[in-house]
Structure formats: structure tokens, C-alpha cells
Amino acid sequence: xxxxxxEKIKWGILGCAxxxxxxxxxxxxxxxxxxxxxxxxxSAAKAQDWAEKFNLPKSYGSYEDLLADKEIEAVYIPLPNHxxxxxxxxxxxxxxxxxxxxxxxxxxxxxxxMFHQAxxxxxxxxxxxxxxxxxxxxxAIELLESGAIGEPRLVQSAFTxxxxxxxxxxxxxxxxxxxxxxxxxxxxxxxxRLVFKAEPQEIWATGHLDDKAGIDLTTSVLCNFP
Amino acid sequence: xxxxxxEKIKWGILGCAxxxxxxxxxxxxxxxxxxxxxxxxxSAAKAQDWAEKFNLPKSYGSYEDLLADKEIEAVYIPLPNHxxxxxxxxxxxxxxxxxxxxxxxxxxxxxxxMFHQAxxxxxxxxxxxxxxxxxxxxxAIELLESGAIGEPRLVQSAFTxxxxxxxxxxxxxxxxxxxxxxxxxxxxxxxxRLVFKAEPQEIWATGHLDDKAGIDLTTSVLCNFP
Numbered sequence: 001x002x003x004x005x006x007e008k009i010k011w012g013i014l015g016c017a018x019x020x021x022x023x024x025x026x027x028x029x030x031x032x033x034x035x036x037x038x039x040x041x042x043s044a045a046k047a048q049d050w051a052e053k054f055n056l057p058k059s060y061g062s063y064e065d066l067l068a069d070k071e072i073e074a075v076y077i078p079l080p081n082h083x084x085x086x087x088x089x090x091x092x093x094x095x096x097x098x099x100x101x102x103x104x105x106x107x108x109x110x111x112x113x114m115f116h117q118a119x120x121x122x123x124x125x126x127x128x129x130x131x132x133x134x135x136x137x138x139x140a141i142e143l144l145e146s147g148a149i150g151e152p153r154l155v156q157s158a159f160t161x162x163x164x165x166x167x168x169x170x171x172x173x174x175x176x177x178x179x180x181x182x183x184x185x186x187x188x189x190x191x192x193r194l195v196f197k198a199e200p201q202e203i204w205a206t207g208h209l210d211d212k213a214g215i216d217l218t219t220s221v222l223c224n225f226p
Numbered sequence: 227x228x229x230x231x232x233e234k235i236k237w238g239i240l241g242c243a244x245x246x247x248x249x250x251x252x253x254x255x256x257x258x259x260x261x262x263x264x265x266x267x268x269s270a271a272k273a274q275d276w277a278e279k280f281n282l283p284k285s286y287g288s289y290e291d292l293l294a295d296k297e298i299e300a301v302y303i304p305l306p307n308h309x310x311x312x313x314x315x316x317x318x319x320x321x322x323x324x325x326x327x328x329x330x331x332x333x334x335x336x337x338x339x340m341f342h343q344a345x346x347x348x349x350x351x352x353x354x355x356x357x358x359x360x361x362x363x364x365x366a367i368e369l370l371e372s373g374a375i376g377e378p379r380l381v382q383s384a385f386t387x388x389x390x391x392x393x394x395x396x397x398x399x400x401x402x403x404x405x406x407x408x409x410x411x412x413x414x415x416x417x418x419r420l421v422f423k424a425e426p427q428e429i430w431a432t433g434h435l436d437d438k439a440g441i442d443l444t445t446s447v448l449c450n451f452p
Contacts, residue, residue: 153434153443153444154444154446156382156384158382202432204430204432204448205448206428206430206448206450208379217379218379218380220380220448221448222430222431222432222446222447222448224432
């Protein structure tokens, strides 16, 4: 069905994630054309708490139940990385449009399958690289395309932060898709692809592993674009 | 012979290079313990011009003649990159100490041979990475070693400038050791080695070649340090 500017897309959220609380729910509330209808959690009580806190009409004690709600047209998935594949596919099959947090999945073949499911179910799937919609970036790309700095030859991008390495953070878990590259390194690769409008032809990478946790604390990548 | 603080080392310069005129000759003039005695050029007239201009006692119309001057104890070699090997070896064999511009040579085996000659002739050989003696860098290294920023994990270094690509510049000549990596990329590799006090274990590199000249205009390198 086509979207009219007078209509509001009805959204649901899978999981009570910090990123949803800090960033997405406030943004959904401010956005035009959007109505946040429901939130789901593995804990019905927590989902209900969040629904009250953010004034959402519905809450669900399981992700399945939210996906079964026919009123909901699109879902936002802020679950830990290793759950993106499963719940994106289930949401698409339930007829939902999906906005899934980065990184979309843990392997290229999972990503291929996710987009295959999106096509098969005729539903939009999008990876949540919010930075691409920032006015500052739009201006930078506009300047690049106007030739203001000439032909881009080199993109150097870094994303770093102080990581206090608390034991219960999903970023420390290889099973949950933790580590620097999945967490924020994907932004830097994405930024280079945005500027060159192409896929890298060759990729070299080297990193420092956290011996205990088995995840990368630092990864450095060199990509060759056409 | 040992150097006493009251003595002045007598220097000669091989070649009338821009870097000598702009940077090294003024620095030699200001330095204590140093006396700039002679300059050599393939053109006797040019050497004489420079000797007058910079108030140097002697000038020579060939590099050999300067090396044959027994009074000269050390030479500075600002010749184009492809001449570093030959004239460093000849200077060492003539009993001179050598300060040679970066990059020391065009291949690792040439560099090995140059240091072999330095040892065999019991003379000091040094590559002119002037930045290492800058007070700012000394302070940065002091801070690093004091643990002020913790353990260094990543060194990101870049050296760029606008290159107007004039045809007669040695930087455009593969035969003369032109190109980005030899010209200024060597600084960035040197800086990483300085911080990690080690040699890289693995190196990946990719670059953009100037199709006409056959030199690299941009080279990006990823190194893995122990």
C-alpha cells in the first residue's frame, strides 16, 4: 500500500534496548508520519513498564505476539546483533517492514538471506545507519558531489570510544556479535562506501583480540575501492 | 677519533638541492660543533655560486673531488633518491660520516649494504628524518613513555600535500625514486615504528598510480606491530 503524507505508519519495537530508550523512542515521538503503537520484551512486566513510561498503547511479553499484531505495519529491531537475523526474517514473514540496528547480521550470507526474505515478502528492510540522515552528512555529500574538494581519493574514518569492559556487556560476547568491528567499525566501512558509491575490491584487516573475551578491541582495515 | 665539544666537525654537501638551500645550510650555520666547509655540484660554476652565496670556503665541480678532500669529516647527501646508495657508499669508503636524506635507498638490500659499508669503514651513517629531533616529538614520546595516555594501540599517520605534477620534478620519476611512498610516506611508517619501537610483522599496501609517470600519487598502508 502506498504511503500518504496524511497517514501514520504504525510501529512496534522488539526489545527494551538502551538505544531504543535513549534515541529511537524520543525520535519516533517527534517524527511526523509515525505512530509508536507497541513494545515487546521477553518480560511482560518490563514491556508494560516501558509502555507506561513512554505512553505506548500496547505491550507484549514476547516478540512473536507483537509480530502477530496485524495493526503493526513496521518494526524497529534494537536486539543484540546475534538476534538480528532471526527476528528480521520472522518480522518480514509476518508482513512487517523492518528497521534493524546495525550491523544487520553477523555474516554476509545472513544479510543476503534477509534481503531475499524482504523481496519475497514484498516488504522494505533497512539497516539503521542513522548517521546517513544527519544534515551534516547530507551537506558533506552535497559538497563532495558538487566537486568542491575535487575527486575523492582517500577516506580515512575512525570510530573510537573508551570501553570499560564490564563483563555483562553484549559487546564483550562473541556469541552475541560483540567486538569493535561489529559495534562501531561498521560505521567506518559504511562511510567509505557512501563516499565512493561502490563496494571495496580488496580488504585487509588486522586487530587486537581480547584474550579473555575472544572479541576484537581494535580492528584496522584497509580497503581498495575501484 | 672522539669528538670534543670544543671541536667543530667539518662538513661537505653533495649537490645543490632545494632542501639544502632552504633547510640544512641555514641549520648548519646555526648549529654548534659544526663547520660547513664545502659544497659540490656537477657544475663547478653552480658550486662556486653557492659557496659564495653561503660563505663556504670551498666548492667542487664533482662529488668525487669533495670526497677526496681530507679536511672534510662528514657529508650531507641531499641528492635525488636513486643516487643515495651510490654516493653514501662512496662517501663511507672515502672515510666520511654520512647524513643522507630520506629515503635512504630504494630497496631494503641497498640499505643493508649501506650499513654494512658503514660498519666496515667504521663510520657513522644516518638517515635524515629530521622530525625525530623536533622538541614537539620529544615531548610526545616523553608523554607516551610516562604512560600519560596508557598503552599505545594504534598509530594513524598521514602526510599529504598538493602536488602540482610538474613534469620535471624528480617526484614524478620512477627511475629517481619518485612517488608518494618514497617521498613522504616513509615519514608515516617511520613514525609508527618510533612509537611501537618495533618492526611491523605484516604490511598491506594499496595505492593509486599515475598512469603517465608510473609513480604512486597515493599509497595507503596497514601495518601490524607485535
